Amino acid sequence: MIWNSKGLGRRAVLSGAAGLGAAALARPALAQERFPSKPIRMFVPFAPGGTTDVQMRALCDAASRRFGQPVVVENRSGAGGILGAQALVGTRPDGYTLAQMPVSVFRYPQMVAKPPFDPLKDFSWILQVTGYLFGVVVRADAPWQSFTELLDYAKANPGKVNYGSPGSGTSLHITMEQIAQGRGIEWTHVPFRGVAEDLQALLAGQVNVSADASGWAELVKEGRLRLLCTWGAERARRFPDVRTLREQGIDVVSESPYGLAGPAGMDPAIVKALQDGFREALHDGAHLAVLDRLDMSVAYLDSAAYASAAQRQYEEDGAMIRRLGLKVG
Incomplete structure (x- = not known):
């Protein structure tokens, strides 16, 4: 048999090229299999010990077990x-820097003259995880037995009631101002850095009322605070005797669902790996027990659905902010 050296050379080159191509295709797959190969930073934009911090630490602990790498809360x-x-803005989009994203990230940029970021351009949306149980609490020795009584007092005494919340642009702040506008009430908003500071001020008598997430639950159970209302579609499991806003004549349901995001430009394969890992962590038994204790529920959306929800939230909140005339100085 006579071998054609030119044909053999061509076949060898093609075979070698195919091998190189297969190797090139394999490299991203191998990289994806190794993700994550180091700890993940998770920014939680609320103070330690509050509702969000407790829930996020439980979620990150569960995620650490699934990823085989620590997910470290900052x-x-x-x-x-x-x-x-x-x-997150300006960090490397490698999947190792993430943040919890409350709905205030859609509102604050629409309330200031110079927004610090663009919610629709600066982030990669990973998954939605849960929403809050919100409520209004007062000290146990306060004169108001219901939210209706508080509203009637505030209406009759303009400017005499001040309320604390975890900050300007949060769902607590926005909803309280919606209620005030609807009832013709003038009261004063006092923003804090988180539920711990808010409740300390309430107990000390520095504010009359606190509108916050369920970090108040144990103080209510201990009899130190009185829960006037909750803001969900149904009564809270742990407080079945407390009426919702709707049951007190205010057609509002506010649960402020939130999730996780990274910087813009993340590799879709890494987004998928994070989405899947945190989805499993979301349903971990230890994490579900924390949600139950806080009267919170799973509200999972995958990356694509969460991105769509973010777009809708931004548009709806923008319309509401313009209607209420809210600005942050």
């Missing part, structure tokens, strides 16, 4: 919950 409290999102 608290960035203040400014109504936007500092985690702000810290």
Whole structure:
């Protein structure tokens, strides 16, 4: 048999090229299999010990077990919950820097003259995880037995009631101002860095009322605070005797769902790996027990659905902010 050396050379080149192509295709797959290969930073934009911090630490602990790498919480409290999102801007989009994203990240940029970020351009949306149980509490020795009584007092005494919240632009702030506008009430908003500061001020008598997430639950159970209303579609499991806003004549349901995001430009394969890992962590038994204790529920959306929800939230909140004339100086 006579071998054609030119044909053999061509076949060898083609075979070698095919091999190189297969190797090139394999490299991203191998990289994806190794992700994550080091700890992940998770910015939580509220103070340690509050509702969000407790829930997020439980979620990150569960995620650490699934990823085989630590997911390390870093608290960035203040400014109504936007500092985690702000810290993402400009970081490497490699999947190792993430943040919890409260709905204030959609509102604050529409309330200031110079927005610190663009919610629709600066982030990669990973998944939505849960929403809050919100409520209004007063000290146990306060004269109001219901939210209706508080509203009637505030209406009759303009400017005499002040309320605390975890910050300007949060759902607590926005909803309280919606209620005030609807009832013709004048009261004063006092923003804090988180639920711990808010409740300390309430107990000390520095504010009359606190509108916050369920970090107040144990103080209510202990009899130190009185829960006047909750803001969900149904009564809270742990407080079945407390009426919702709707049951007190205010057609509002506010649960403020939130999730996780990274900086813009993340590799879709890494987004998928994070989405899947945190989805499993979301349903971990230890994490579900924390949600139950806080009267919170799973509200999972995948990356694509969460991105669509973010777009809708931004548009709806923008219309509401313009209607209420809200600005942050």
